[in-house]
Amino acid sequence: MNSIAELIEHIKKEGHLPHHDPKEVLDKLKHKGSEFIANVEVEGKGTKEAFHLMVQSTFHGKELTQEEKVQIGNQMKDTLKTVDLVVLAVVPGGTVFFILANFLKLNKYIIPSAFLKKPDDTASK
Numbered sequence: 638m639n640s641i642a643e644l645i646e647h648i649k650k651e652g653h654l655p656h657h658d659p660k661e662v663l664d665k666l667k668h669k670g671s672e673f674i675a676n677v678e679v680e681g682k683g684t685k686e687a688f689h690l691m692v693q694s695t696f697h698g699k700e701l702t703q704e705e706k707v708q709i710g711n712q713m714k715d716t717l718k719t720v721d722l723v724v725l726a727v728v729p730g731g732t733v734f735f736i737l738a739n740f741l742k743l744n745k746y747i748i749p750s751a752f753l754k755k756p757d758d759t760a761s762k
Contacts, residue, residue, distance in 0.1 A: 679751040680715060687712035715749040722747065 645659035687709045693699040701709070725731035738747055745753060 676749075676751040680719065680749055683712050683751070684716060711750070715751070718747060718749045722749075 641663065642659050645662060649659060690699075690701060690705050690709055694701050725734055738744065
């Protein structure tokens with residue numbers, strides 16, 4: 638097997654991917670991968686902005702507005718959610734937790750905001 642398409646075709650022949658077109662699977666994986674990278678970049682930018690505001694406040698005496706304080710608080714929550722997800726991915730049984738959380742609709746409490754689907758995203762797909 639020299640390519641990913643051949644590998645997928647082999648897996649499909651074995652019955653592990655019934656009724657899936659290999660090109661469709663690859664396209665979906667590419668889309669999800671690029672979507673994930675874009676979400677990571679959004680979280681990174683938000684964290685960088687919050688960190689910059691905290692440095693300005695702490696070391697340069699800038700008085701933060703209420704909106705900036707809320708922004709920093711929300712970003713810190715997202716950062717802690719990210720750390721929690723990394724830990725759950727490593728801990729045995731983490732997959733069961735992800736399945737239960739999805740089933741119980743707890744995603745908004747455990748997934749960083751950049752990774753949550755916006756209401757307009759679901760309507761366009």
